[in-house]
Amino acid sequence: MPVSWLILIVLAIALVGYMAGRMRIAGFHGAERPHSLPNYYGWNVAMKAMVPAFLLLVVWLIVQPFVVNSTVSAQLGEGAVPEGASMGLVMSDVRRVAEGLDAAVAQGLMSPEQVTDLRTEFSNVRERIAAAGVALGSNVTAPVLAAAQTWRKMNNTGTLMMSAVVLGLALAGAGWGLAQTKRAFRARNTVESGVRILLLSAASIAILTTIGIMLSLIGNTIHFFRIYPAADFFGSFTWSPSFGGGSQLGIWPLLWGTFYISIIALVVAVPIGLFAAVYLSEYAGPKFRAWAKPMLEVLAGIPTIVYGLFALLTVGPLLLSVFGRDGLGWMQAGTAVMTAGLVMGIMLIPFVSSLSDDIINAVPQSLRDGSYGLGATKSETIKQVILPAALPGIVGAILLAASRAIGETMIVVLGAGAAARLSLNPFDAMTTVTAKIVSQLTGDADFASPEALVAFALGMTLFVMTLGLNVFALYIVRKYREQYE
Incomplete structure (x- = not known):
């Protein structure tokens, strides 16, 4: 059946x-x-x-x-x-x-x-x-x-x-x-106890899922390090997998590409998102805010594959026309770190702006009124009262956006290329950890080979990185959070 x-x-x-x-x-x-x-x-x-x-x-x-x-x-x-x-x-x-x-x-x-x-x-x-x-x-x-x-x-x-x-x-x-x-x-007591157990079970799913992911990654990562030395994985600066043997699986080129693209994305998303949040919360009128904030948050609902196509078909050719051979000569192809970083930054704007807007609105009105009563202007109140009070929450929002950027895949695959290299030129093609996880597990790969098992080691490294960022963000928010009545 x-x-x-x-x-x-x-x-x-x-x-x-x-x-x-x-x-x-x-x-x-x-x-x-x-x-x-x-x-x-x-x-x-x-x-x-x-x-x-x-x-x-x-x-x-x-x-x-x-x-x-x-x-x-x-x-x-x-x-x-x-x-x-x-x-x-x-x-x-x-x-x-x-x-x-x-x-x-x-x-x-x-x-x-x-x-x-x-x-x-x-x-x-x-x-x-x-x-x-x-x-x-x-x-x-x-x-x-x-x-x-x-x-x-x-x-x-x-x-x-x-x-x-x-x-x-x-x-x-x-x-x-x-x-x-x-x-x-006592049917009511029995039903309410059962519902309480169901709610507790539902709340435990997230914890159990995290534990399951960790156990899966840890087991396969240990298997990989039994085949391929951990010293070569963390000590090599060359990424050159070969399913026929003789692979060099150094993680540092992938980590460099991940951080480089994420930094460019944050440079784009943080100022625009923060300025948008300040305007919406302090300057915009109710009518403008009523439609501007939902329109801004629409960006968060666009699938990442659409952003990747936007990077491949629009942003990449546009940058190539300016910085390519016909322009400044810095860029060889449309797929580059700058292409993926700019598009990823656009994708992260709603994360930064929406979270920052909620945090700024949580600052009590009494602080604003006290600042105005002392003769401060609106801009001075924002700079010296509101932003310092909301700073821990804003820092937490930025760190959460950073963890989102580190885990992005489709924009990188379509916008940044697939080259694993260590370079400071933002117009070179590079790749990230997530993109290589996809490529190593695509096709009929033999999961007993280190070239396939390396995906789990990469995933474990990425998991530890994003978990550390999230824990650090929660620590910042809780340590410096202002308590208002």
């Missing part, structure tokens, strides 16, 4: 349970009133039907692939891995063959009995899988075919068992909730 159907059936059971719970408590007659309103009894039944079933469904969907992977990998053994390949690539072939068998059965090209009784002499397996619309990169060998059969059988059996257990648990939960539906049952 498809997972979407299973979810709909569980929701239907919960809806029927909700209505049955309400009707059951409303059917009691007598002088003694129920402890809670009828809605709480209905929600008690619905929650007991939904929550355990959905929790089991999520856990099953997470655990089943690991069990199937480990079982099929053990069946294949190391002897099924061709020379120069890895178990991951062989498992990819197994999954594609299993998907092709399912597609062939669904389209009537093969019967379920043929799939179950396949033998290695069944010569047209590849042709029928291809006819079903599934492309295979290599011939279907006997071990891969047998592993695909096992993969398909285990997945189908696991899905059938999951459907039965989840539906049974939903029905059992609904029955339990209906059995509890009595006058003396």
